Amino acid sequence: MSDFLEVLSTYDIAGAFWVNIRLAFFAGIFGLALGTVLALMRVSPVPSMRAIGSGYVTLFRNTPLTIIMVFCISVLWSVLGLRLSSDFTANFFWLAVLALTVYHAAFFCEAIRSGVNTVPVGQAEAARAIGLPFLAAARLVIFPQAFRGAIAPLGNTLIALIKNTTVAAAVSVPEVSILMKEMIENNGNYVVPIFMAIAVGFVVIVIPVGLVTTFLSQRLAVSR
Amino acid sequence: MRRTRLTMAAGALAIGALALAGCQSGGGDDGLTIGIKFDQPGLGFQDGTEYTGFDVDVARYVAEKLGYSEDQIEFVEAISANRETMLENGQVDMIFATYSITESRQEVVDFAGPYFVAGQDLLIRSEDAGTITGPESLNGLDLCSVSGSTSAQRVKDEFAEDVNLVEQPGYSQCAQFLLDGSVDAMTTDDIILAGLAAAQGSGNLQVVGNPFSTENYGVGIPEGSELCEDINAAITEMIEDGSWEKAVQANTEGTGYTPSAANPPTVMADCGGVPS
Numbered sequence: 001m002s003d004f005l006e007v008l009s010t011y012d013i014a015g016a017f018w019v020n021i022r023l024a025f026f027a028g029i030f031g032l033a034l035g036t037v038l039a040l041m042r043v044s045p046v047p048s049m050r051a052i053g054s055g056y057v058t059l060f061r062n063t064p065l066t067i068i069m070v071f072c073i074s075v076l077w078s079v080l081g082l083r084l085s086s087d088f089t090a091n092f093f094w095l096a097v098l099a100l101t102v103y104h105a106a107f108f109c110e111a112i113r114s115g116v117n118t119v120p121v122g123q124a125e126a127a128r129a130i131g132l133p134f135l136a137a138a139r140l141v142i143f144p145q146a147f148r149g150a151i152a153p154l155g156n157t158l159i160a161l162i163k164n165t166t167v168a169a170a171v172s173v174p175e176v177s178i179l180m181k182e183m184i185e186n187n188g189n190y191v192v193p194i195f196m197a198i199a200v201g202f203v204v205i206v207i208p209v210g211l212v213t214t215f216l217s218q219r220l221a222v223s224r
Numbered sequence: 225m226r227r228t229r230l231t232m233a234a235g236a237l238a239i240g241a242l243a244l245a246g247c248q249s250g251g252g253d254d255g256l257t258i259g260i261k262f263d264q265p266g267l268g269f270q271d272g273t274e275y276t277g278f279d280v281d282v283a284r285y286v287a288e289k290l291g292y293s294e295d296q297i298e299f300v301e302a303i304s305a306n307r308e309t310m311l312e313n314g315q316v317d318m319i320f321a322t323y324s325i326t327e328s329r330q331e332v333v334d335f336a337g338p339y340f341v342a343g344q345d346l347l348i349r350s351e352d353a354g355t356i357t358g359p360e361s362l363n364g365l366d367l368c369s370v371s372g373s374t375s376a377q378r379v380k381d382e383f384a385e386d387v388n389l390v391e392q393p394g395y396s397q398c399a400q401f402l403l404d405g406s407v408d409a410m411t412t413d414d415i416i417l418a419g420l421a422a423a424q425g426s427g428n429l430q431v432v433g434n435p436f437s438t439e440n441y442g443v444g445i446p447e448g449s450e451l452c453e454d455i456n457a458a459i460t461e462m463i464e465d466g467s468w469e470k471a472v473q474a475n476t477e478g479t480g481y482t483p484s485a486a487n488p489p490t491v492m493a494d495c496g497g498v499p500s
Contacts, residue, residue, distance in 0.1 A: 074397070078406040088366070088388040169371050172391040181305055181372020188308040188329040 007187050008197060016176040017201055023093070023165040023175065027100035028158055034101060035108025036143075042109065043116055043142075045134055053109070061106040068099045069170040077171075089174075096168035100161065107157045115150025116142060120224070148220045155213025159206050176201065256292045258283045259302030259310055259319040259444070263394055266419015266475045267322055275299050277419065279320040279441075281471040282339050282462065286318070286443070289458035290451065304372070308332050311446045318451070319444035322416060334495060335442030336455035339468075341486035342413035343435025344375050347421060349402060350430050356409055358434040359383035365408040366390060368398035375411050378437070399424045413439050415472075418481035431481050438486065452495035463488040 041053030060068070072095045076082040084094035119142050127137035147154075166177040180198045184191050260279050261268035268279040280299070287297050302310055302321045310316045311333045322342070325335045346367075348356045355361065362384040369376035371391035380387050390407055392398050398410040399420045410417070414435050421429040443455050462468045468488055 073392075074400075078401055078404050092390075169391070170393055172371070172389070174391070178371045178391060182374060182377075184305045185372055185374060186326075186328065188326070188333070189331040190328075191305070191308050 004190050004193050007183070007190060007194075011179060011183055013176070013179065013197070013201065016174065016179040017205070019093075019173060019175040020162070020165040020168075021205065023096055023100060023168055023173070024158070024162045026097045027104060027165070028161055030097065030101040031104040031108050031161065032154075034105035035112055038105060038109035039112035039116065039146075040135075040138060040143075042113055043138070057106045057109055059106075060103055061110070063103070065099070065103050065164055065167050066170055068103050069096065069167055072096070072099045073171040092172045093168075096165075096171045096173045099171065100164065100168070104157060104161050104164070107160070108154065111150050111153035111157050112143075112146060114153050115146035115148070118149035118222075119145045145222050148222050151213060151217040151220060155209065155217070158213070159209055162206055162209065163202065255296045255298055256287050256290070256318070257298045257300055257316045258287065259307065259316040259321055260299050261303070261321045262301040263396065264322065264416055264419060265396075265423030267416055268320065269419075269423075270299075270301075276475075278340070278415065278471050278475040279322065281475070282459070282468075283318070283320040285462045285467060285471075286320075286455050286458040289461065290454055307444055311444050314446060317445070317449075318455070321444075322413060322439075323442055323444045324439040325442040329444075332447065334445050334447050334449055334452060335492070336445055336452045336495060337442035337459055337491055338440035338489045339443065339459045339462075339491075340415065340441040340472075341484060341489045342415045342439040342441060343484050343486075344378065344411060344437040344439070345414035345417055345435045346409045346411050346432040347399070347402065347417040347429055348409045348432060349405075350428055352408065353430060356432065358432060359411075359436055362387040362409060364388075366406070368392060368401050368407040368410040369412060370395055370398065373412065375413075375437075379411055383436070395420055396424065399429070402429060414481070415476070415483070418476040418479045421479040421481070422476055427478070430479060433481070435484050440489065456491040456495070459491050 038053045038056055041049040042057070044050060044053075073092070077091070077095060082095075083091055084098065085091045123141055123145065124137060127141040132140065165175060168175050169177045176198060180194060183194045187194065260275065260277075260283060262270040264277065267277040269275065269277045283299075284294070284297065288294075300316060302316060302319050304321070307319050307321060307323060308329065311319060320339075323329075323335075324342075325338060329335075346356065346359065346362075356365070359379045360383050362379060363386040366388045367376055367379060368390045369392075371393055376389045376391065380389060390398075390401065392401070395410075395412065395416060398407070401407045402410050403424070414431055414433075417431045421431060443459075445451055445455070462471075472483055472487075
């Protein structure tokens with residue numbers, strides 16, 4: 001056991017988890033922003049907007065994340081020479097953020113749209129009755145209530161996002177799943193304990209997110 | 225309601241049975257289950273229903289000497305991270321999968337062999353042959369390796385501080401990046417590189433031939449396995465009768481690769497020991 005702890009201490013596990021957390025943080029912010037825009041499009045009165053919104057969601061929700069990641073590195077980076085940062089390593093980080101963002105935006109959009117469905121039709125009708133155009137009605141009346149109703153599904157999407165950051169290994173981001181492989185490569189005698197240590201790390205990160213989401217979803221729910 | 229529950233229970237059972245079937249070890253009493261790589265051309269490669277490569281050739285030779293016929297051998301994929309677990313759980317009888325003999329692995333599994341001595345080397349485009357001569361010349365260049373291996377980090381730590389590392393899940397992605405010009409070199413054990421050059425390079429890729437580590441490829445067997453002595457005898461025989469040499473050449477043909485001077489290796493006298 002003490003030998004195993006010694007092995008653990010030679011690796012920067014916290015640093016690797018920090019990469020995952022940063023990936024989730026940036027992809028979460030960008031994904032939520034993009035998802036909000038998409039949700040707006042999906043509930044808008046303009047048919048072409050609705051078509052674009054649902055087209056995006058259908059396309060990206062049904063494409064495996066790994067495929068999007070591999071596309072980012074094999075096509076955007078390798079063939080098209082896309083550089084999101086002048087630093088060689090940071091470039092892969094932002095490519096991973098891009099892939100996570102476009103993928104999870106579809107899920108954020110659907111979570112928000114489920115929140116929109118919790119807002120009674122009367123609210124939208126009342127907003128229109130006092131003369132608010134669509135965007136103003138959405139910003140002032142519908143979406144504030146929709147977000148409060150969508151906290152639980154948004155939290156679920158965030159948890160999925162945190163765990164999906166391990167897929168960033170495919171675009172050469174030195175995150176925790178790569179570290180785990182490296183540890184197993186060097187210490188084949190501790191395969192199961194290493195695996196458990198990494199798994200526990202994820203549990204420690206994800207459980208508080210779940211607790212906070214549950215707490216907020218109850219606290220902020222619009223009482224009707 | 226009752227019906228739905230029954231159906232659900234039946235469904236759950238079916239799923240459980242499927243999962244169990246998936247976990248079952250392939251090796252029966254009368255066969256030999258051998259773990260190999262499926263994705264390394266020239267070493268262990270699944271080509272349709274065929275298996276090819278140097279590891280596979282050695283495995284077939286050894287199995288034959290152990291008294292198994294061709295149709296008694298079952299090859300299963302042993303990815304790097306699963307090798308120890310597969311041996312410990314008895315899912316495979318032997319592993320021939322570029323499995324380096326190391327002390328930490330010897331704590332949980334036994335090794336026969338070694339049957340090959342590889343060394344970390346670089347694979348480059350043939351037109352760079354004069355410029356990239358070893359790991360020291362990689363400063364400022366882009367180097368690809370397989371994620372989770374320590375080979376790229378070793379280059380950065382010991383030879384070229386300013387090398388840019390790209391990590392990919394598989395060797396073939398790295399080779400593709402190298403062919404595309406996205407990276408300047410890739411690194412791993414020389415024989416793996418030679419196999420890739422033979423399979424994917426079509427003459428455009430070559431191994432530098434300046435190995436800077438020593439990896440003794442052993443045959444992974446479960447701890448305390450009685451097969452060890454017999455496997456060692458078979459490997460020695462394979463080296464002596466020339467089949468070993470033929471297998472190396474056949475799998476690295478056309479790449480100009482020659483195994484390092486440490487080859488052919490001498491098998492360990494003591495099965496639990498460390499190669500000299």
